[in-house]
Every structure is written in structure tokens, then in C-alpha cells.
Amino acid sequence: MNQTLSKLIPGTVLMGVLLLSVSAWSMGQSHERDMDRMLSHMTEALNLSEGQQAGIETLLNEVREEGGAERERMNEIRGQLKAMRTDFNAGEAQQLADELGVITSRMAYRMASAQAQVYQQLEPAQQEHFEVLAERREQRSEKRREKHPR
Numbered sequence: 001m002n003q004t005l006s007k008l009i010p011g012t013v014l015m016g017v018l019l020l021s022v023s024a025w026s027m028g029q030s031h032e033r034d035m036d037r038m039l040s041h042m043t044e045a046l047n048l049s050e051g052q053q054a055g056i057e058t059l060l061n062e063v064r065e066e067g068g069a070e071r072e073r074m075n076e077i078r079g080q081l082k083a084m085r086t087d088f089n090a091g092e093a094q095q096l097a098d099e100l101g102v103i104t105s106r107m108a109y110r111m112a113s114a115q116a117q118v119y120q121q122l123e124p125a126q127q128e129h130f131e132v133l134a135e136r137r138e139q140r141s142e143k144r145r146e147k148h149p150r
Helices: 002-027 031-046 050-083 090-121 124-147
Strands: none
Touching: 031 050, 031 124, 050 090
16 A cells, blocks of 8 residues: 555646646746656656657647747737726627637646657656546546636
């Protein structure tokens, strides 16, 4: 039992870092540092080989580069929407909100695709461990949602 827990705890940390990194990307945080931390946690929790680390690092860098302009545009849109509080234009606000939705959709797709590509680089035992970690992370998220409903 203790061996199982000692294997699950680092992985749980990994899943938390993965989810925090995704949200940090959408909020415009320091992406390079988050990706480095995420890769480090994945390496430790899933015992990644050097080849897996290199492949995943390349993938994460590509995702970061592809999303850079979109993150900047999201921040611009948010600023424009905030500025409208003194002179609200419903048509323009709707267009900006629609654009924000399209960008968010593309980013969510890109992250889901990246997760699938990372998963494919894992060995079957690592994939199994990854699934256990994902389930534990989801259970914790559900508990938080129950405590703090919207």
C-alpha cells in the first residue's frame, strides 16, 4: 500500500502542474518556466526516458509558440471589453466575445491534441500510471467544485 502511494503522490503533483500550466497559458503567465516545471514533474512521476523527455519538450515548445499570438490577442480582447464599461457598445462587445470564444476553442483543441501526443509517447505502464493520476486529479477537482459551487 505504501509503495502504491509513494508512486501516486508524485504523479498527482504532475497532474496538478499540467492543469495549472494549461490555465497559465490561457492567462498569459510565464510559459517557459511552467513548461520546464511540467516536464520536470512528468520526468520524475512517469520516469521518462531521455528520448521521451526530448520529444515531449519539443511538443510543448511547439504548442507554446503556436499559442503565443492567440494569448496576446486574448489579452487585447479582455482589455477592450474592460474599457467598454464607460462606453458600452453591444455589437462590438458581442463580436469581441465571439472572437474570444473562437480563440479559446482553438487553444482547448491544441491542448487536448498535445495531451494525446504526449500520451502516445508513453510506454503502456506509463500510460496506465498517467490514467491513475488523471483520475485522482479529477476526483480532487470534483471535491473542490462541491465545496465551491458557482
